[in-house]
Amino acid sequence: MGEAEKEKSLPEKKNFSEWYNEILSVAEIMDVRYPVKGLYVWFPFGFSIRKRVYNIMRELLDREHQEALFPLLIPENEFMKEAEHIKGFEDEVYWVTNGGTSPLEVNLALRPTSETAIYPMYRIWVRSHADLPMKIYQIVNTFRYETKHTRPLIRLREITSFKEAHTVHATWEDAAEQTEEAIRLYKEFYRRLAIPVLASRRPDWDKFPGADYTIAVDALMPDGRTLQVGTAHHLADNFAKTFDIKYEALDGEQVYAHQTCYGISERSIAALISIHGDDKGLILPPEIAPLQVIIIPIIFKNPEEVLQTCKDVKSRLESVGMRVQIDDSDKRPGAKYYKWEMKGVPLRIEIGPRDIKQKAVMSVRRDTGEKKNIQLSNLERDIESLLREIHENLYSTANEKLENHIFKCENIEDICSHITRGIAIVPWCGDNKCGLELEDQTGAGILGVPHSPKCSNGAKCPICGSQTQTLVYMSKTY
Numbered sequence: 345m346g347e348a349e350k351e352k353s354l355p356e357k358k359n360f361s362e363w364y365n366e367i368l369s370v371a372e373i374m375d376v377r378y379p380v381k382g383l384y385v386w387f388p389f390g391f392s393i394r395k396r397v398y399n400i401m402r403e404l405l406d407r408e409h410q411e412a413l414f415p416l417l418i419p420e421n422e423f424m425k426e427a428e429h430i431k432g433f434e435d436e437v438y439w440v441t442n443g444g445t446s447p448l449e450v451n452l453a454l455r456p457t458s459e460t461a462i463y464p465m466y467r468i469w470v471r472s473h474a475d476l477p478m479k480i481y482q483i484v485n486t487f488r489y490e491t492k493h494t495r496p497l498i499r500l501r502e503i504t505s506f507k508e509a510h511t512v513h514a515t516w517e518d519a520a521e522q523t524e525e526a527i528r529l530y531k532e533f534y535r536r537l538a539i540p541v542l543a544s545r546r547p548d549w550d551k552f553p554g555a556d557y558t559i560a561v562d563a564l565m566p567d568g569r570t571l572q573v574g575t576a577h578h579l580a581d582n583f584a585k586t587f588d589i590k591y592e593a594l595d596g597e598q599v600y601a602h603q604t605c606y607g608i609s610e611r612s613i614a615a616l617i618s619i620h621g622d623d624k625g626l627i628l629p630p631e632i633a634p635l636q637v638i639i640i641p642i643i644f645k646n647p648e649e650v651l652q653t654c655k656d657v658k659s660r661l662e663s664v665g666m667r668v669q670i671d672d673s674d675k676r677p678g679a680k681y682y683k684w685e686m687k688g689v690p691l692r693i694e695i696g697p698r699d700i701k702q703k704a705v706m707s708v709r710r711d712t713g714e715k716k717n718i719q720l721s722n723l724e725r726d727i728e729s730l731l732r733e734i735h736e737n738l739y740s741t742a743n744e745k746l747e748n749h750i751f752k753c754e755n756i757e758d759i760c761s762h763i764t765r766g767i768a769i770v771p772w773c774g775d776n777k778c779g780l781e782l783e784d785q786t787g788a789g790i791l792g793v794p795h796s797p798k799c800s801n802g803a804k805c806p807i808c809g810s811q812t813q814t815l816v817y818m819s820k821t822y
């Protein structure tokens with residue numbers, strides 16, 4: 345075992361849970377040693393990935409939304425207003441009860457999500473139909489006293505990267521269209537992270553408290569379970585009635601507004617790490633990689649010439665906007681390869697005396713390991729197309745894996761025999777009793793009716809046997 349291997353070794357990815365925990369520290373994503381359960385520290389490298397991921401989210405949202413910022417603390421009287429909503433968060437909310445040594449007049453909730461912080465302000469802001477549609481988002485930390493098993497990036501008590509959009513519309517239909525737009529935006533967002541997602545309409549018992557319906561996007565994780573990586577909720581006028589958000593319609597009438605809200609969190613980064621990584625570590629899609637190209641000088645006789653060529657290549661690639669570094673440390677090449685592969689750098693360039701003689705460099709892809717000689721004369725163009733190829737390959741590989749792990753199932757034992765490996769697509773009569781029974785008998789969750797519904801040519805509900813056209817996705821979930 346050379347010097348490189350002495351570093352903490354990573355379990356094989358097939359032991360996904362151990363691999364996931366190890367990669368977060370070895371690749372310096374998150375430090376899980378913070379002394380409060382469910383709260384974790386972003387290492388600078390991990391934070392740089394987060395910054396790029398959320399820059400993409402802002403780019404997409406800023407097309408039609410405005411970013412704002414609302415307070416973290418919510419007065420108890422506002423928080424307790426929406427019975428249905430609170431019932432959803434009553435047992436997850438943290439309370440601030442003191443200011444210094446004196447008890448507060450009014451207890452303050454730490455936002456678990458911000459409806460009850462934002463909507464009292466919307467009541468003041470929304471006056472007339474001319475103010476609509478209103479499309480505002482914020483990217484903040486939120487707090488949920490999760491009682492289930494907490495997990496870095498997946499189930500936190502402080503959600504550090506909670507993007508929540510809250511929109512206001514004149515009609516139910518406008519809000520329905522916005523809910524569709526939210527799902528389109530999430531699919532585009534995840535496509536930019538090379539992550540394929542399934543969109544489903546959650547069953548009624550699993551929708552957001554206070555919503556008419558919820559559409560969620562789920563990603564398939566390497567252990568065959570799905571991770572809910574985004575949700576969009578049609579809130580109808582439920583919150584408008586509670587918070588008195590009305591607008592003056594064209595005919596002068598005061599009308600309750602209709603609303604949506606849609607959120608993602610750092611689960612997007614959990615999916616990114618988990619879906620694209622391998623036994624050697626992270627594999628980062630180039631667009632969000634803090635470092636896109638690592639240059640390794642292969643030095644024999646004449647170090648100056650090699651190092652100078654490395655610097656020339658670095659500045660040429662930086663001049664076309666790439667994030668490049670030269671690893672001229674005194675580690676052996678093997679140790680360098682190990683380190684940068686662990687950090688998921690999408691492309692390595694090796695430069696030695698032989699390459700210089702051929703006026704070329706050797707590129708090595710992190711996703712496939714494929715080596716390719718690049719002529720210096722075509723450097724920028726060839727490296728750019730390699731980075732694009734890597735992105736497309738990451739997406740198509742993940743998409744193929746997802747498609748190969750959706751299993752058509754007719755009955756309970758079918759579901760049970762497939763559900764540990766991926767997603768079952770199952771006939772369901774739509775009756776909640778049957779749905780809950782289905783979940784009970786399989787130990788899996790109903791993700792919901794596919795958002796682009798797949799209809800069966802008359803299959804039978806596995807519980808009651810009645811004919812149905814409806815198919816639903818089911819899976820074990822995080």
Ligand SMILES: Nc1ncnc2c1ncn2[C@@H]1O[C@H](COS(=O)(=O)NC(=O)[C@@H](N)CS)[C@@H](O)[C@H]1O
Nearest residue numbers: 457498499500508572573574575605606607609
């Ligand atoms: N404890 C948690 N840790 C990490 N991510 C979470 C946690 N709870 C929820 N999320 C993520 O946050 C997304 C939005 O949360 S939510 O409860 O479904 N929806 C809302 O809070 C709505 N107000 C939309 S902003 C979820 O789809 C899920 O991906």
Ligand SMILES: [Zn+2]
Nearest residue numbers: 773778805808
């Ligand atoms: Zn049934």
